[in-house]
Amino acid sequence: MPDIINALFVFMLACFLGFEVIRRVSPLLHTPLMSLTNALDAISVVGAILLVGEGKSTFTTVLGTLGIIAATSNIVGGFIITDRMLKMFKSSRPAGPSAGK
């Protein structure tokens, strides 16, 4: 029982924290934000790893391995594309466009 209550407290606090942090994200970056949270959400790979690692049956190993593949592809793909997008966001240089007409 204390585990459940602890888990609910953690969930509640993380939701409030999430709201406060995400509210501050610039609308400019909403697309990379979504691909980043996608990569972070693939933390479910942890559950799949434990499932496969415990090797209880062929059934759990097959499902868990498929889960690891899906989640890992989100981790790898999500971080790569987020970084690619963020690299493109450049500010106009203080020098500005050349004075030549």
Added chain:
Amino acid sequence: MMMAHGIDLLIEFFYLAASALFILSLKWMSSPKSARHGVWAGEIGMALAIVGTLLYRGPGGAVLHYRWIFIGLVLGSIVGVPLGRVAMTAVPQRTALSHAFGAFCVTLVGIAHYYSEVPDLPRFTMAVLSAEVILGSLTFTGSLMAAGKLQEILPQRPITYRGANVVNLGILGVAVAFAIYLITNPGHTAFFPFIVALPLAFGVLMIIPIGGADMPTVISLLNSYAGLSAAAMGFVLNSKLLIIAGALDGSSGFILSVIMSKAMNRSFTNVLFGAFGQVQASAAGAAEQRTVRSATPEEAAGILSAANKVVIVPGYGMAVAQAQHKVRELFDSLSRRGVDVKFGIHPVAGRMPGHMNVLLAEADIPYDRLLDLDEINADFPQTDVALIIGANDVTNPAARDDKASPIYGMPILDVDKARTVMVIKRGMSPGFAGIDNPLYYLDRTLMLFGDAKAFVGDIVRELSGSHH
């Protein structure tokens, strides 16, 4: 025994650090200047989480069976790299697809957990396990459908039929009823497949009536569901790391869907159980014969080069025509002439939150020129030319002025307050909602008929031709 304890503690510290890094990762996304640090923090956090998990020792200090774990990690990376390298124009469907992958993993783990533990499942575990499987399944098929629509494998038009909402909610309701029964009787394995299959069907049916223009809200909502299903998995496994990461993702998707619905002046329920399909029929007949003024690229170039301030308003049409690089050339050409060029970006322009910003950033337009609805609207009265490229409903003054309009109340870009309005458009066909746009009939409006990419290219050529 001491050894096992030491490792358990070490793993918990890895997870603690990973949680902190995930929070920092999202915090650093607040500004383009620090955002790339956010990616690094996320990567380190994820690496710590995975390494920590691999150190796990089962009862009696047994190490995990690594073989299939590594095969999964390697195959996943092989699949992930090309998914990270897709063209920027394909980002909306890629995002939808990755929501499906995330939900797929969560659902499979939930199913496996059920069958390996049954009937030894406490009520709370069975409740969160049901939530995990139901949310995971409907997000999986819903996201696949969304990806299919965005990739145009499936028709983008909303498909509606009478009683759809009753059928959909009925299906979900039955799934929830089975889940509630299983909470008290987890041993009834015959019922479990229903709480997978029914939400899978619900996910498909939920997306069928969704049109392309609703995609920003729907993708955000699916993002939120994917996060919540991962948090539910965290409850099942009693993992605070999963709960935190899932809650962060869930709240992120939720906030984005709220922003998107507000930008369309619609409620969640309206988007999901929306009545926009019916609007088309009623508004279609309203268009009367009115005259529009059109202009050639030469005339448009003349007006633009004489302007001091220009605001460009891009929409999904710019993305479809792949016109962003030509738009950059126009931006450069006008900037060189000393024209102040900004971009006015509506939150729901495009097919996902922030879609236009990414395309314009890819075309090397500095992000400080990309302004949000709230930031740009005060500028229009002092703007000489508002140039609209492939956007329609987000510029429709009826949303502001005409109480009878189906989109009345939706916040719009006040382009009609600019001295001259130019609209690049293929023809006079109405936007997604089938609503006529009075903007096109104003005296100050010039219609530039043609393909966005070709027309902008022609304007750029005229501008460079008249170089002195």
